Amino acid sequence: MSARLREAYGASPLHLLAHLAALALSAFALLQILGTRTATTIVVWLVASAVLHDLVLLPFYGALDRLAMRAAGRAINYVRVPALISGLLLLVFYPAISGKGNGAFHGVSGLDYEGYVARWLLASAALFVLSGAVYLLRGSRS
Amino acid sequence: MTLPGPFLPGFWRSPLRGPWLTAALGCLLLVLVAVVAVTGFLSHAAYEPDLGHNAIVDPGADLPLVFDWPTRPTFLYAVTQGLHVNVGLVAIPFLLAKLWSVIPRLFAWPPVVSPAQAIERLSLALLVGGAVFEFVTGVMNIQYWYAFGFNFVVAHYYGAIVFVAALAVHVTVKTPVALRAFRERGVWRPLRDDLAHTRPEPGDEHGGLVAPAPSEPTITRRGLLATVFAGSAALLLANAGETIGGPLRRVAILAPRRQVIGSGPNDFQVNKSAVAAGVTAAMIGAGYRLTLRGGPREVTLSREQLLALPQRAARLPIACVEGWTTTQEWTGVPLADLARQAGVARPRGAFVRSLQPRGVLNQVTLNAGQVADPDALLALRVNGADLSPDHGFPARIIVPDLPGVHNTKWVAAIDFGAPS
Numbered sequence: 001m002s003a004r005l006r007e008a009y010g011a012s013p014l015h016l017l018a019h020l021a022a023l024a025l026s027a028f029a030l031l032q033i034l035g036t037r038t039a040t041t042i043v044v045w046l047v048a049s050a051v052l053h054d055l056v057l058l059p060f061y062g063a064l065d066r067l068a069m070r071a072a073g074r075a076i077n078y079v080r081v082p083a084l085i086s087g088l089l090l091l092v093f094y095p096a097i098s099g100k101g102n103g104a105f106h107g108v109s110g111l112d113y114e115g116y117v118a119r120w121l122l123a124s125a126a127l128f129v130l131s132g133a134v135y136l137l138r139g140s141r142s
Numbered sequence: 143m144t145l146p147g148p149f150l151p152g153f154w155r156s157p158l159r160g161p162w163l164t165a166a167l168g169c170l171l172l173v174l175v176a177v178v179a180v181t182g183f184l185s186h187a188a189y190e191p192d193l194g195h196n197a198i199v200d201p202g203a204d205l206p207l208v209f210d211w212p213t214r215p216t217f218l219y220a221v222t223q224g225l226h227v228n229v230g231l232v233a234i235p236f237l238l239a240k241l242w243s244v245i246p247r248l249f250a251w252p253p254v255v256s257p258a259q260a261i262e263r264l265s266l267a268l269l270v271g272g273a274v275f276e277f278v279t280g281v282m283n284i285q286y287w288y289a290f291g292f293n294f295v296v297a298h299y300y301g302a303i304v305f306v307a308a309l310a311v312h313v314t315v316k317t318p319v320a321l322r323a324f325r326e327r328g329v330w331r332p333l334r335d336d337l338a339h340t341r342p343e344p345g346d347e348h349g350g351l352v353a354p355a356p357s358e359p360t361i362t363r364r365g366l367l368a369t370v371f372a373g374s375a376a377l378l379l380a381n382a383g384e385t386i387g388g389p390l391r392r393v394a395i396l397a398p399r400r401q402v403i404g405s406g407p408n409d410f411q412v413n414k415s416a417v418a419a420g421v422t423a424a425m426i427g428a429g430y431r432l433t434l435r436g437g438p439r440e441v442t443l444s445r446e447q448l449l450a451l452p453q454r455a456a457r458l459p460i461a462c463v464e465g466w467t468t469t470q471e472w473t474g475v476p477l478a479d480l481a482r483q484a485g486v487a488r489p490r491g492a493f494v495r496s497l498q499p500r501g502v503l504n505q506v507t508l509n510a511g512q513v514a515d516p517d518a519l520l521a522l523r524v525n526g527a528d529l530s531p532d533h534g535f536p537a538r539i540i541v542p543d544l545p546g547v548h549n550t551k552w553v554a555a556i557d558f559g560a561p562s
Contacts (some may be wrong), residue, residue, distance in 0.1 A: 007326075008257070009256065009257050010255070010257055011262075014263075015258055015315060016258070017402050018263070018311045018314050019311055020309040021307075022265055022268075022308055022310060023152070023268075023302060026265075026268050026272075026303070026304045029301075029304045033296075033297065035200075035203070035297055036292070037171050038293065038297075041290065042292050045275060045279070045297075046271045046275050046304075047271060047280075047520055048279055049271050050271035051272075052274075053241060053270070054245065058245055060434065060547035069360065074348070076360050076361075077360065080361075082314060083408040084369060084373060085372060085373050088234070088373045088376065089376060089396060091283055092231060092234060092377055093285070093396040095281070095282055095285035095286070095396050095398075096285045096396060096398070098258035100285075100287045101282070101285040101288075103286075104286040104288055105285070105286040105398070107418055108412075108415065109414070109415060110412065110415045110418075111401050112416070112448035113398070119396065120395075120396060123395060142506065
């Protein structure tokens with residue numbers, strides 16, 4: 001019986017049970033979401049999250065990497081690493097850097113996101129300078 | 143039929159991809175996500191959704207994960223929520239790297255060869271969607287960008303359940319695969335390879351991770367991991383100062399709550415100003431009276447009468463769900479003393495109502511342990527000065543380990559007969 005199930009299903013019965021348990025719990029959570037007034041928006045964001053990452057963000061930074069590779073050649077990592085960290089800072093702190101969150105932030109606290117663009121640019125400049133310094137030091141040694 | 147590029151085996155060319163790299167990134171990510179998930183569900187419990195009107199997520203449709211949130215040690219919520227937000231940020235580069243390492247699998251062709259694989263791919267869709275959704279909504283919320291148009295708490299909570307359920311089954315299914323990779327390649331050995339020795343991993347017939355036509359390596363595996371660590375460190379450094387405070391606040395160059403307001407006794411972060419809350423000067427003027435209920439009869443007290451009661455000082459943090467913390471020296475009347483004033487000897491809890499006219503957070507229900515804690519205060523002063531209107535003048539709640547917004551400001555009434 002177990003062997004026949006394994007053949008027809010493609011994995012062990014435990015694989016099936018584990019997945020059914022997880023899917024049931026996920027279905028519970030999704031049903032609660034569907035019960036809210038903004039169900040459609042939440043589901044759209046859930047689907048869009050995976051789609052935008054896999055089909056937009058990842059191909060985008062992959063393409064940037066290939067461009068950088070063409071420009072920098074063997075020195076690629078001296079460009080890649082600071083660019084990646086700078087990009088990460090922009091990606092994660094985009095609401096503050098771009099000021100997108102400033103309206104609500106100012107509304108509750110009376111404060112503003114001031115100088116975030118400047119500090120992000122200065123941090124990025126520092127990262128590239130640091131990387132350039134390491135490149136020069138290593139180059140002069142070899 | 144000709145398949146488009148990504149579906150062809152030769153399309154993905156990085157020589158680094160393989161079971162060992164995915165296992166290494168997966169293990170590191172798992173530790174981080176476990177911290178974020180546990181502290182997230184702890185925060186849900188800290189809001190005491192089973193009491194009064196505290197719940198934001200419908201209690202009739204909740205998991206039975208709620209318990210009486212303690213008041214000691216007093217930095218508990220500051221630590222758990224600081225970890226939730228900061229470890230969440232640290233996890234982002236690991237999540238991106240992990241997803242990069244398995245991207246060829248998304249385009250595996252044929253897409254489904256067995257029912258087992260179909261169900262596994264369905265749960266993976268929930269895993270990736272749930273993971274990215276949780277990080278995107280969390281990151282937007284700590285920076286007040288409410289572009290999503292849904293209730294953050296509800297969506298982030300149920301999204302977490304989808305994410306954790308899908309992750310649990312993924313870990314169950316993939317642990318043997320990861321262990322095999324570590325057994326065959328060693329846990330640390332691939333980290334020792336320099337660029338000349340960075341070769342594709344051998345033997346991965348079923349995995350589909352190893353590139354069949356790899357390009358020349360441009361970075362070592364340890365270089366890739368070091369870059370991920372550096373990205374995480376940068377995010378942590380850019381934010382953690384708003385959690386830890388002190389001189390680190392200035393170092394936290396991109397933290398949403400990095401602003402140093404001034405050096406006066408009331409110059410610390412305001413979650414919601416009096417203006418934003420709709421609290422006017424008339425409401426908190428000379429006519430202000432605090433109403434105590436739950437005893438044989440209602441008791442009303444002016445601010446002068448409150449100041450005439452025995453005062454207690456406590457150094458306590460306000461720890462916001464958004465991950466920032468500010469620790470101050472508060473002075474006021476212990477809630478337990480106010481319960482006695484109201485004629486309630488052993489309060490089972492307290493329902494606190496603010497003067498704030500609107501908003502779901504203009505009230506809170508505290509549990510019995512929170513009311514009984516000697517440092518649970520109706521604070522009247524902070525750092526030796528009267529509270530400012532933005533910090534809750536004439537009187538505010540300050541309870542150890544209470545999530546920031548539950549420390550209700552502009553308190554109008556406290557009912558010690560509230561059911562708990």
